[in-house]
Amino acid sequence: MAWRQWTPRQWWILGGYAVATAVLFAAPLFVSDFRLNLLAKFLAFAIVALGLDLIWGYTGILSLGHGIFFGLGAYAMAMYLKLEASGGKLPDFMSWSGLKELPLFWKLFEPFGAAVALGLLIPALLALGLGFFTFRNRIRGVYFTILTQALVIIVTTLLVGQQAFTGGTNGVTGYSTLLGYSLASPDTKRVLYWVTAAALLGVFLFCRFLTGSRFGKVLRAIRDGENRVRFIGYNPALYQTVIFTVSAGIAGLAGMLFVLHVGIISPSMLGIVPSIEMVLWVAIGGRGTLIGAALGAILMNWAKSEFSTAYPEGWLFFMGALFVIVVVFLPKGVAGLFQSPPPWLNPGKLLDRVRNGGSGTRGGPLLRLLRKKDNGKSIQSVRRQAE
Amino acid sequence: MSQNEILQCRDVTVEFDGFKAVQGMNLDLHKGELRFLIGPNGAGKTTMLDVICGKVKPSSGRVTFGEKVDITKKPEHQIAEMGIGRKFQAPSIFSSMTVLENLEIAMRQKRSVAATLFARLSSEAKDRLHHQLDMIGLGDKSGHRAGGLSHGEKQWLEIGMMLLQEPEVLLLDEPVAGMTDKETDKTGELLHEIALKRSVVVVEHDMEFVRNFASKVTVMHEGKLLKEGSMEDVQGDERVAEVYLGKRRDDYASRSTA
Ligand SMILES: Nc1ncnc2c1ncn2[C@@H]1O[C@H](COP(=O)(O)OP(=O)(O)OP(=O)(O)O)[C@@H](O)[C@H]1O
Numbered sequence: 001m002a003w004r005q006w007t008p009r010q011w012w013i014l015g016g017y018a019v020a021t022a023v024l025f026a027a028p029l030f031v032s033d034f035r036l037n038l039l040a041k042f043l044a045f046a047i048v049a050l051g052l053d054l055i056w057g058y059t060g061i062l063s064l065g066h067g068i069f070f071g072l073g074a075y076a077m078a079m080y081l082k083l084e085a086s087g088g089k090l091p092d093f094m095s096w097s098g099l100k101e102l103p104l105f106w107k108l109f110e111p112f113g114a115a116v117a118l119g120l121l122i123p124a125l126l127a128l129g130l131g132f133f134t135f136r137n138r139i140r141g142v143y144f145t146i147l148t149q150a151l152v153i154i155v156t157t158l159l160v161g162q163q164a165f166t167g168g169t170n171g172v173t174g175y176s177t178l179l180g181y182s183l184a185s186p187d188t189k190r191v192l193y194w195v196t197a198a199a200l201l202g203v204f205l206f207c208r209f210l211t212g213s214r215f216g217k218v219l220r221a222i223r224d225g226e227n228r229v230r231f232i233g234y235n236p237a238l239y240q241t242v243i244f245t246v247s248a249g250i251a252g253l254a255g256m257l258f259v260l261h262v263g264i265i266s267p268s269m270l271g272i273v274p275s276i277e278m279v280l281w282v283a284i285g286g287r288g289t290l291i292g293a294a295l296g297a298i299l300m301n302w303a304k305s306e307f308s309t310a311y312p313e314g315w316l317f318f319m320g321a322l323f324v325i326v327v328v329f330l331p332k333g334v335a336g337l338f339q340s341p342p343p344w345l346n347p348g349k350l351l352d353r354v355r356n357g358g359s360g361t362r363g364g365p366l367l368r369l370l371r372k373k374d375n376g377k378s379i380q381s382v383r384r385q386a387e
Numbered sequence: 388m389s390q391n392e393i394l395q396c397r398d399v400t401v402e403f404d405g406f407k408a409v410q411g412m413n414l415d416l417h418k419g420e421l422r423f424l425i426g427p428n429g430a431g432k433t434t435m436l437d438v439i440c441g442k443v444k445p446s447s448g449r450v451t452f453g454e455k456v457d458i459t460k461k462p463e464h465q466i467a468e469m470g471i472g473r474k475f476q477a478p479s480i481f482s483s484m485t486v487l488e489n490l491e492i493a494m495r496q497k498r499s500v501a502a503t504l505f506a507r508l509s510s511e512a513k514d515r516l517h518h519q520l521d522m523i524g525l526g527d528k529s530g531h532r533a534g535g536l537s538h539g540e541k542q543w544l545e546i547g548m549m550l551l552q553e554p555e556v557l558l559l560d561e562p563v564a565g566m567t568d569k570e571t572d573k574t575g576e577l578l579h580e581i582a583l584k585r586s587v588v589v590v591e592h593d594m595e596f597v598r599n600f601a602s603k604v605t606v607m608h609e610g611k612l613l614k615e616g617s618m619e620d621v622q623g624d625e626r627v628a629e630v631y632l633g634k635r636r637d638d639y640a641s642r643s644t645a
């Protein structure tokens with residue numbers, strides 16, 4: 001068996017994951033209901049972050065439109081919940097807007113199973129359509145990113161403008177039950193927390209499978225050199241479209257879970273700012289590592305909820321500053337520190353570096369900076385020997 | 388048009404905004420042939436390779452491969468799948484991936500999403516990868532990040548990737564440019580070995596290097612075919628001396644007066 005040949009490092013990593021999973025599932029036992037609800041929301045964000053990491057971290061395509069995929073999932077669940085809460089009557093905001101009858105497309109979201117399926121399919125299909133036309137025509141880089149922003153503007157404008165069908169700026173809120181269970185009850189909340197934790201674990205393992213497969217290697221190859229991939233015989237557009245679709249579906253799933261914990265979805269929760277924030281979680285946590293993206297989302301949101309109540313103004317500055325620091329010093333995010341720890345975190349390696357004059361090739365600018373210093377030292381020692 | 392022909396370029400013309408980089412160029416390649424494509428800077432050599440591998444679409448002309456299929460209309464990845472491999476002038480490997488991973492995805496295999504999702508590295512494939520690693524002299528660097536290799540090693544890695552791709556026709560653009568003498572020798576050996584099994588077109592500036600091979604040489608100048616023949620024929624040709632070797636003499640002259 002392969003595990004017999006595992007290195008201590010691999011055992012440590014496995015142990016770390018096991019502890020993290022245990023803590024994740026045991027959280028309801030030692031966290032207040034209020035905090036548990038917050039944590040559940042953060043876990044939903046971690047799920048989007050994983051999806052975003054697949055397309056950005058692994059494939060090198062920056063989407064600033066994931067708020068929309070997340071939001072469409074959220075609206076699908078919200079519509080189901082609203083219909084259940086209205087108990088066969090017309091949802092309140094529709095009658096306020098003068099609608100007499102439930103619009104046809106709302107009826108699709110009446111059965112729970114259909115709402116869940118649509119919450120996954122609508123974002124996925126939208127991404128499939130957008131991806132098909134852009135990637136096939138080799139639109140990428142900044143141009144692709146701008147297109148995703150345009151998508152955000154189009155969808156939010158539609159949601160705000162079609163008040164009678166979407167609840168407008170207020171969004172969709174006022175739910176009571178899910179499959180007959182009261183959403184307000186702590187028991188339901190706890191179960192929903194576990195459902196979210198299980199979804200996070202499932203998505204994590206799924207992403208692991210994807211990134212560990214040869215498919216994942218092709219994605220990384222596309223990030224490194226799309227043209228080269230083409231001349232090997234792969235069709236990059238196909239791979240890009242597939243991963244963008246998967247990533248959007250994951251965001252939709254996260255949106256559905258989010259609504260269950262938060263009890264409201266409105267256009268402001270899926271607009272440009274939330275879409276950018278999602279990218280920041282991944283950047284700060286560490287793009288190109290799944291655990292970095294997930295932890296980035298959880299910790300950044302936890303910090304946000306702590307800070308922004310105390311200093312609502314300061315938070316944005318703090319996040320901006322953190323982003324700049326990470327981009328400049330830690331291009332692989334905080335998780336990158338652990339992948340190739342800088343010498344100041346590992347005295348043994350530091351000594352080694354000094355002795356060998358820094359022959360390593362890994363690491364970010366910070367590492368290289370330190371290595372330059374090492375080189376200086378080794379030159380000095382060579383001189384000393386020569387004397 | 389013998390049975391033995393694998394690649395046939397007929398009257399290929401390439402225009403960039405009205406400028407004709409290649410004009411009515413013909414190039415035929417036999418199975419198992421090693422061909423050198425030489426010519427002064429800007430002669431259109433790279434552009435010619437670009438046409439064959441589908442990177443550039445010619446404004447007129449045909450390129451047929453194998454069973455008389457015109458490939459100028461096909462997308463690059465399909466041309467690659469059909470069996471035309473391309474190595475670019477600058478080494479282009481996947482720098483964040485390991486040497487072994489680079490070889491693994493290049494290896495001949497089904498290229499669909501479904502196939503790569505469930506692909507497993509069989510022990511047979513592993514043997515092939517390691518054999519290739521040894522052949523390109525990177526046997527002890529399989530786990531290294533490809534971006535950290537030296538220039539020469541990157542070039543070999545790329546050649547190794549191309550070989551695992553198992554193309555019938557291999558297009559190499561200046562494979563020894565920027566290499567040390569030792570690296571150049573090693574690349575020469577590799578090339579001899581490669582040419583045993585497949586048809587190869589090599590664009591090269593280094594005449595010393597070309598002389599090591601008893602192969603047919605095609606000379607291009609200003610987008611056109613100037614001369615085709617053995618190295619002696621080519622070197623004895625007046626026009627070639629004028630445009631190509633003559634230019635070199637000028638270079639020497641200007642350098643010595645400077
Ligand atoms: N994409 C392009 N757009 C415009 N002009 C181009 C383009 N690619 C090549 N050219 C021009 O076409 C001509 C032929 O270029 P090409 O790169 O094929 O020459 P080459 O024989 O490979 O030269 P070298 O020995 O310098 O590599 C040159 O004049 C070049 O400037």
Ligand SMILES: [Mg+2]
Nearest residue numbers: 432433434476
């Ligand atoms: Mg060239």
